[in-house]
Amino acid sequence: MAGDNRTVYIILGLLSHEPMSGYDMKKRINVSISRFWDVGFGQLYPTLKRLEANGMIVGAGEHNSGRPDRRVYSITGRGRLVLRRWLAEPASKEYVRYEILLKLFFGSLAGQEASIATIEAFRARYAGAADLMQVYVDDLRRVLPDSPDHLCYLLTVMFGQRVYKAYLDWAAEALELLGTRPSRGGDLQ
């Protein structure tokens, strides 16, 4: 995870569409990016400062009547160049950390019930998410002919839909192996 700071490219990527503040970025990240790469305020604000010092973005203070002042950033030519260069490079290997699998792997010390509870919690965590991704996929596929710019978003949502489905299918199979009939219905949340 050392090496290139991806927070930089997320900021540049968002600003390549339109100017916005750090707070706006976090909101965008939460709804569309955080599923595969989350960024916190503690990373966002310092990185914005650094990018401005390096001339990749420029910020303009904006007065906001009644609300705190905003600092709206725009991408510069240099920022666009750096972003494009990164996009042309091959993507690094996927980085995952599944504590649930760690617990199951060492689960013989905890007993079957503990493993079952762990998997049930995992399933509950993704039951709603998988359905939601399916809805998004269906919607985006419908509007795609009229707005092909949604394709980039659709690709990432499709990914989520398939991976979450794999999660749920695995959970069902794992529970069966552990000798539990999967409970039907009422397992959302």
Next chain:
Amino acid sequence: MAGDNRTVYIILGLLSHEPMSGYDMKKRINVSISRFWDVGFGQLYPTLKRLEANGMIVGAGEHNSGRPDRRVYSITGRGRLVLRRWLAEPASKEYVRYEILLKLFFGSLAGQEASIATIEAFRARYAGAADLMQVYVDDLRRVLPDSPDHLCYLLTVMFGQRVYKAYLDWAAEALELLGTRPSRGGDLQ
């Protein structure tokens, strides 16, 4: 990712089965754990020192004729207690970082060809892995009745098999959407 240091529990979990050296642990991690939680030497050795200082493990120097000396660690009662306590707690949320989705999300600036190349590389990365996981699953399911202690391992391998399959299915669908017939055969490596 702050909070609890999972390297600690990986070490304790491995030692709960049998005593071994740091080097042994890394080998075990590479073949069975690194797919869902990797640990490097730079984390392993300092953590071993800390765990010994805290009385969770004890190390014994072993002379190795012709080879470097080894330090073989064993888990203590206190270490077992800490491990069991962690196993009883609910697993934290999954942590993932997919640079490929980041690049695709901002891919409109790079063009379709770049997106296609990105996805092809991703597919090549997992084509072999998915097949391998399937082989492991089949093997483990066959030996399971005779050695039920393999169940914990099987659960994690099943997870990998399903997720890697989802990766490949997504890649095929994504390439189709981008207007590329998926190339048949010879796409390993």
Next chain:
DNA sequence: AGTAGCATGTAAAAAGTTACATGATTAT
């Protein structure tokens, strides 16, 4: 009255990666 949202940040700590160092043996 209390919570959530708006909006920006800082500081400390933890976690993780990378590069380096040593040096013998064994396989290609």
Next chain:
DNA sequence: ATAATCATGTAACTTTTTACATGCTACT
């Protein structure tokens, strides 16, 4: 000859998380 394996470790660095700080407005 060269590379890989065995075996341990350190140091510097980067990245990420968490907790704190401020203060106003709008909703319940």
